[in-house]
């Protein structure tokens with residue numbers, strides 16, 4: 001296998017239960033360089049739990065994770081970051097009262113040889129990474145609480161990229177954004193793809209991620225219903241996967257797909 005074909009991430013047969021609930025049940029998932037995989041499913045489907053296993057927030061009960069073809073153990077967030085995995089949670093986890101540069105280096109500050117904060121170096125680095133990501137961004141001295149949602153999102157992404165993320169996990173990236181800011185995030189994502197970064201985009205709303213995704217994977221009740229390149233399925237078909245667990249012809253069914261004979265036939269719109 002050449003390196004171009006080696007997936008960035010392979011999660012194989014991952015399971016995790018909370019008490020009696022199998023939040024993630026035998027899920028296999030992969031991600032390739034420069035690819036966006038939309039991970040979709042209703043509230044409680046298991047999406048966040050799955051990605052928290054990848055980002056080291058939860059320990060899996062079963063299964064295996066490979067990064068660049070090598071089995072790894074991810075026991076905490078530090079392990080994940082060392083493997084180039086950065087997660088942007090819906091809350092963005094920004095410090096509201098300080099500026100973009102301070103947020104970029106939160107907890108990983110650059111210091112001078114006298115042990116004081118090297119604000120000049122941090123601002124220069126911030127201008128450089130933001131210049132690549134979002135050239136229109138000018139508000140370097142403003143606290144991030146005064147920035148727009150899209151600008152805040154770009155600060156969170158800049159932080160991930162500055163620390164060499166190869167694998168980016170975005171949980172509900174555009175849920176709280178207006179149309180213009182959503183377009184800004186879309187531009188960012190396209191830029192990251194050209195850098196070979198792989199992105200998992202998590203959402204319970206298909207409209208948020210369909211147009212940006214190369215492939216979609218749908219989860220329901222902790223299991224994969226199916227997976228498909230976006231050009232092989234329609235939005236309506238993906239909605240049918242999310243709501244009913246019905247896997248359309250263009251998708252590869254997973255363990256959570258409901259067999260055709262068990263699907264309700266009455267009172268359901270033809271999806």
Ligand SMILES: Nc1ncnc2c1ncn2[C@@H]1O[C@H](COP(=O)(O)OP(=O)(O)OP(=O)(O)O)[C@@H](O)[C@H]1O
Pocket residue numbers: 018021022023041042043044045046047048049050203204
């Ligand atoms: N820390 C926890 N302790 C107990 N149960 C949990 C915990 N985290 C998640 N669960 C349960 O696991 C299941 C999957 O939840 P999860 O948060 O992964 O879903 P999700 O697909 O991310 O949903 P949403 O779209 O609402 O974010 C749910 O039944 C949830 O109640």
Ligand SMILES: [Mg+2]
Pocket residue numbers: 047048049
């Ligand atoms: Mg979630």
